[in-house]
């Protein structure tokens with residue numbers, strides 16, 4: 392019955408699309424205007440010109456004119472010729488931004504050295520007798536503060552090497568780091584030694600005995616190895632090989648990190664025949680009559696609690712009301728039915744519930760991840776379990792998708808699968824076997840958590856470090872912080888809450904499973920500067936606070952005076 396209804400529905404939508412694409416191709420929203428119809432064109436153009444100007448400032452001299460041409464085109468400045476605002480033509484002068492003074496380590500009351508290769512945690516932490524691990528260095532700073540008070544500035548200087556902070560980790564919270572600082576750790580610098588490469592990994596280095604599991608019909612070889620008991624399987628959701636994220640066994644094949652929707656082999660399937668239609672679950676609604684902002688898209692404050700919003704934590708969302716702006720209550724499909732030729736190995740899936748389905752929102756502005764609840768190979772049907780909360784607007788249909796983490800889909804080079812029941816890791820090399828295998832174990836490497844707004848962590852500087860190889864967090868709690876279309880997981884590699892005067896500078900964030908820097912709730916005077924962010928599975932920097940409902944003024948639980956350059 393349900394199938395029939397969703398078929399009918401798709402048919403009607405399909406018909407409308409055909410009419411549209413035949414007669415009105417320019418009505419595609421991707422070809423639309425960037426104009427904000429709520430404000431006069433003259434103001435809109437001034438804003439666009441300002442954006443073009445700012446974009447030019449941050450470009451290197453060499454590519455500035457190209458960049459300006461591109462941003463003028465993207466912002467449709469041709470609409471603005473008749474307007475009487477003043478456009479600052481992009482010039483050759485490069486404006487320099489004021490940056491906060493950062494603390495110098497000449498101010499260190501005491502410097503504690505850490506070195507993985509030569510260190511020993513029983514040493515005293517001098518340059519010649521370094522400690523081996525960072526948590527022990529932190530304990531030493533706490534002892535020094537007991538003797539000398541909390542106002543002294545201390546420095547932890549880390550020598551080159553790789554520090555596997557995921558090894559023997561005691562928490563898998565994305566908000567509590569392997570290195571966890573509180574208010575009593577104020578006035579601290581953590582940095583690399585001179586120009587040495589200090590790699591902080593969220594994984595555990597795997598020392599494995601590989602043997603051949605089987606040869607595939609396509610000529611590949613699947614290898615297998617038993618995992619030692621100290622690898623925590625629940626948090627091993629990313630495998631990093633020679634410093635790069637490997638591919639979880641998936642259909643269709645292809646690396647999501649390097650192939651995209653417009654690539655020749657995108658690694659996504661476009662073969663969804665039907666999306667199993669959602670059931671609307673009513674929320675309790677709160678509507679505030681005043682203030683009323685007449686003529687705007689979001690004229691009233693309104694929010695839905697529980698019901699369809701139950702998938703978020705807390706269970707509340709602007710989009711879980713009967714009639715949010717645009718009229719579409721948040722819902723997501725309950726499953727997908729592939730075309731006949733798609734998902735060819737489905738009848739061989741022995742344990743489909745290990746699988747995850749990654750799905751674009753049908754309008755592509757976000758994507759969802761679902762656990763698989765059940766499959767029906769005859770119908771090429773996958774029913775979804777938990778998931779779909781990684782975007783806040785929802786829709787009854789998905790776009791291109793792929794299925795990951797199914798053993799029988801391990802059929803292509805660089806794919807892996809972890810059989811948790813037998814603690815066996817399977818991997819198909821691309822020719823020769825690579826060297827360094829690291830299993831992710833944690834998502835948060837350093838947390839700064841002040842006891843309260845009145846007693847924050849203050850004056851901390853983290854610089855010159857390389858952060859990498861963390862667990863992904865896309866099935867953890869997501870919050871809908873606003874009336875924007877997005878939801879967010881409030882955790883990250885560096886997690887800040889109740890802080891003041893924190894500087895995160897000159898670090899490299901690469902090959903991460905989660906957000907790189909999470910600035911959550913009360914944080915004041917935070918400087919995130921001169922860092923490089925590459926190969927992330929989530930955002931580079933997130934700033935998320937909370938309000939007391941419509942009252943955002945009498946509570947201080949938001950980031951303020953944050954500078955990101």
Ligand SMILES: *[C@@H]1O[C@H](CO)[C@@H](O)[C@H](O)[C@H]1NC(C)=O
Pocket residue numbers: 454457
């Ligand atoms: C910038 O534009 C010029 C001419 O339009 C072109 O020759 C040059 O290759 C472009 N540079 C870059 C970095 O794209």
Ligand SMILES: *[C@@H]1O[C@H](CO)[C@@H](O)[C@H](O)[C@H]1NC(C)=O
Pocket residue numbers: 452483484485
């Ligand atoms: C960019 O150009 C300006 C003005 O021509 C010059 O002063 C500045 O040194 C240049 N910057 C770089 C990084 O080349």
Ligand SMILES: *[C@@H]1O[C@H](CO)[C@@H](O)[C@H](O)[C@H]1NC(C)=O
Pocket residue numbers: 494542578849850
């Ligand atoms: C924070 O550090 C600055 C120097 O960098 C120092 O002047 C100030 O006293 C410190 N703040 C506190 C509360 O210790």
Ligand SMILES: *[C@@H]1O[C@H](CO)[C@@H](O)[C@H](O)[C@H]1NC(C)=O
Pocket residue numbers: 558559
């Ligand atoms: C992890 O724990 C094991 C067993 O307690 C210990 O032998 C090993 O040294 C620890 N490794 C690290 C990096 O702390």
Ligand SMILES: *[C@@H]1O[C@H](CO)[C@@H](O)[C@H](O)[C@H]1NC(C)=O
Pocket residue numbers: 541573575
């Ligand atoms: C923090 O320091 C204060 C005073 O120095 C001390 O009383 C308190 O117990 C410390 N708190 C923690 C969590 O160590």
Ligand SMILES: *[C@@H]1O[C@H](CO)[C@@H](O)[C@H](O)[C@H]1NC(C)=O
Pocket residue numbers: 563625626867
């Ligand atoms: C965190 O660790 C606990 C205890 O091992 C485990 O049950 C849980 O699944 C882990 N949480 C996540 C999100 O991996």
Ligand SMILES: *[C@@H]1O[C@H](CO)[C@@H](O)[C@H](O)[C@H]1NC(C)=O
Pocket residue numbers: 685686
């Ligand atoms: C809202 O604006 C419209 C058009 O500008 C106007 O007709 C209407 O009376 C306004 N409503 C209120 C409650 O002010």
Ligand SMILES: *[C@@H]1O[C@H](CO)[C@@H](O)[C@H](O)[C@H]1NC(C)=O
Pocket residue numbers: 670672697698699701
């Ligand atoms: C509907 O919402 C309630 C909470 O209001 C929740 O307990 C229930 O699981 C939801 N039902 C479905 C089918 O999602």
Ligand SMILES: *[C@@H]1O[C@H](CO)[C@@H](O)[C@H](O)[C@H]1NC(C)=O
Pocket residue numbers: 735736737738739
């Ligand atoms: C299922 O697995 C068997 C045994 O490995 C294999 O012979 C067969 O081709 C597979 N069928 C599909 C549809 O993948």
Ligand SMILES: *[C@@H]1O[C@H](CO)[C@@H](O)[C@H](O)[C@H]1NC(C)=O
Pocket residue numbers: 804805821
């Ligand atoms: C396998 O190796 C070949 C040759 O080096 C390379 O072209 C290809 O991209 C590699 N495939 C994967 C999945 O890494």
Ligand SMILES: *[C@@H]1O[C@H](CO)[C@@H](O)[C@H](O)[C@H]1NC(C)=O
Pocket residue numbers: 840841842843844845888889
């Ligand atoms: C941060 O401060 C707030 C309010 O002072 C407090 O409720 C919260 O528990 C603090 N956060 C942490 C992680 O201690």
Ligand SMILES: *[C@@H]1O[C@H](CO)[C@@H](O)[C@H](O)[C@H]1NC(C)=O
Pocket residue numbers: 492493494849850891892
């Ligand atoms: C924050 O840092 C600045 C510059 O180092 C310093 O002057 C100021 O005292 C610091 N504020 C606090 C509360 O420590």
